[in-house]
Amino acid sequence: MYYVAKVNADMCAEYKCNTCTLYCPEANTLMFDKVGNTSWVDEDRCKGCALCVYVCTDMLSRNCITMEMVHGKE
Amino acid sequence: MSLKYVTPVAMFKKYLPKDYVELVDFGPFGKTQDEAGPGNMGQFKELMEEHPMCSGCWMAYYIRLIFASLPCPEETVTLGTAGCGRLAISQAAVPFIYGNYGDQNAMASGLSRAFRLRFPDKHKDVITIAGDGGTMDIGFSMTMHSWIRGERFTTIMLDNEVYGNTGGQESGMSPKGAVLKMAPGGKQFDKMPATALAKAAGCVYIVKMSPTNIKKAAKIIRRAIFVAREVGPTFIHAYTSCNIEYSIPTEEVFADARAQEKDRFQFEEYMTDAAKEVIDRIEAEEKAAHRAKKGVVAEEVN
Numbered sequence: 001m002y003y004v005a006k007v008n009a010d011m012c013a014e015y016k017c018n019t020c021t022l023y024c025p026e027a028n029t030l031m032f033d034k035v036g037n038t039s040w041v042d043e044d045r046c047k048g049c050a051l052c053v054y055v056c057t058d059m060l061s062r063n064c065i066t067m068e069m070v071h072g073k074e
Numbered sequence: 075m076s077l078k079y080v081t082p083v084a085m086f087k088k089y090l091p092k093d094y095v096e097l098v099d100f101g102p103f104g105k106t107q108d109e110a111g112p113g114n115m116g117q118f119k120e121l122m123e124e125h126p127m128c129s130g131c132w133m134a135y136y137i138r139l140i141f142a143s144l145p146c147p148e149e150t151v152t153l154g155t156a157g158c159g160r161l162a163i164s165q166a167a168v169p170f171i172y173g174n175y176g177d178q179n180a181m182a183s184g185l186s187r188a189f190r191l192r193f194p195d196k197h198k199d200v201i202t203i204a205g206d207g208g209t210m211d212i213g214f215s216m217t218m219h220s221w222i223r224g225e226r227f228t229t230i231m232l233d234n235e236v237y238g239n240t241g242g243q244e245s246g247m248s249p250k251g252a253v254l255k256m257a258p259g260g261k262q263f264d265k266m267p268a269t270a271l272a273k274a275a276g277c278v279y280i281v282k283m284s285p286t287n288i289k290k291a292a293k294i295i296r297r298a299i300f301v302a303r304e305v306g307p308t309f310i311h312a313y314t315s316c317n318i319e320y321s322i323p324t325e326e327v328f329a330d331a332r333a334q335e336k337d338r339f340q341f342e343e344y345m346t347d348a349a350k351e352v353i354d355r356i357e358a359e360e361k362a363a364h365r366a367k368k369g370v371v372a373e374e375v376n
Binding site: 053055 | 112113114115116117119120121122123124125127128129130131132134135138141288324325326327328329
C-alpha cells in the first residue's frame with residue numbers, strides 16, 4: 001500500500017507538453033506516449049515523490065497528475 | 075565498449091534479456107541528441123535503470139540527466155566512489171569503475187591516458203562522478219593533483235552538502251551554520267570554495283550550477299566533455315540536494331533547487347580561451363548539422 005502518481009490522460013492530451021517526464025528522478029518511469037500525446041506512469045517503478053505533481057500543478061497550473069493509493073496485487 | 079560491441083547479432087537477439095534488446099533498439103546508442111537526448115527523456119529507453127536511491131532524490135535526477143546528455147554513450151566510461159551517487163551510476167548501461175574512497179580522479183588519470191594510447195583514432199570519454207565527500211574531502215588530494223597535472227577528463231561533483239550515505243555527517247561542502255550529525259551546534263566553518271580551487275589548480279572549464287533548466291544543464295555537461303577531449307581538465311559543481319538529511323519534503327525538492335539557484339548556487343561559468351575555441355567550434359558544427367537536417371526534412375515535405 002503506497003502512493004503512486006496517476007496521470008489523467010484525457011486532461012493531459014489537451015496540452016502539447018512533456019515537462020513532467022523531464023523532471024522525474026526515476027528513469028523509464030514517467031513516460032510520454034507520442035501517439036496518444038499523453039504522459040503515463042509505470043506504477044511498479046514510481047516511488048511516489050510527487051515531483052511531477054509539483055511540475056504539473058504548481059509550475060504549470062494544469063492539474064493533470066494526482067497521487068493515488070495503490071494496493072499490492074494478490 | 076563501442077557501438078559494434080553493444081549491438082547483438084540478429085540471430086541471438088531472441089535469446090537476450092528483453093531489457094537489453096530494448097536498450098539497443100530504443101536506447102540512445104549511436105543516436106543524436108535530437109533523437110534521444112535530454113529534451114525527449116521519457117520517449118526513449120534510458121541508460122539508467124531502476125536505481126535504489128531515495129524517493130524524490132535530486133541527485134538521481136541529475137545523474138539521469140548526465141546519462142541522457144552523453145555525446146557518445148557507447149564510448150564513455152564513468153568512474154565513481156563510495157556515496158549515494160554510485161548506487162545509480164552503477165545501474166546504468168555504461169561501464170562503471172568503482173575504486174577505494176576518493177581515488178576516482180587518480181584512476182581516471184591512468185584510464186584516460188591508457189585510452190589515448192590504445193585508441194589514438196577516436197575519443198573515449200572518461201567522466202568521474204562523485205559526491206562532495208569523494209571529490210573535496212577524502213579524495214581532495216587526488217582530485218587536486220589530477221587537475222594540476224592537467225589530465226584530460228571531466229570531473230562532476232554532486233554536491234549534496236552532507237555525507238548522505240552514512241547518515242548525515244558534516245562535510246567540507248556543508249554551508250556554515252548547518253545543523254548536522256557531528257555538528258549539533260551548527261557547522262563552524264565556511265563552505266569550501268570548490269570552483270576557486272579548481273581555477274587555481276588549472277581546470278580549463280569550470281561551472282557551478284543548480285540543475286533546474288534542463289537544456290542549460292545538458293549543454294554544460296556536453297561542453298565539459300568536449301573540452302576535456304582536447305584541452306584539459308573540466309569541472310562541474312552541481313547542487314543535488316539531500317532531501318532526507320536536510321528535511322526537504324519530496325514534492326518541494328525542485329522548488330528548493332530553484333531557491334538555491336538564487337542563493338548559494340548562483341550560476342558561474344569560467345573557461346579559458348582554448349576551451350572557448352573548442353566550444354565555439356563544436357557548437358557551430360552542431361548547429362550546422364541541425365540546420366542541414368531541418369533542410370532535408372523541409373525538402374521531403376515539399
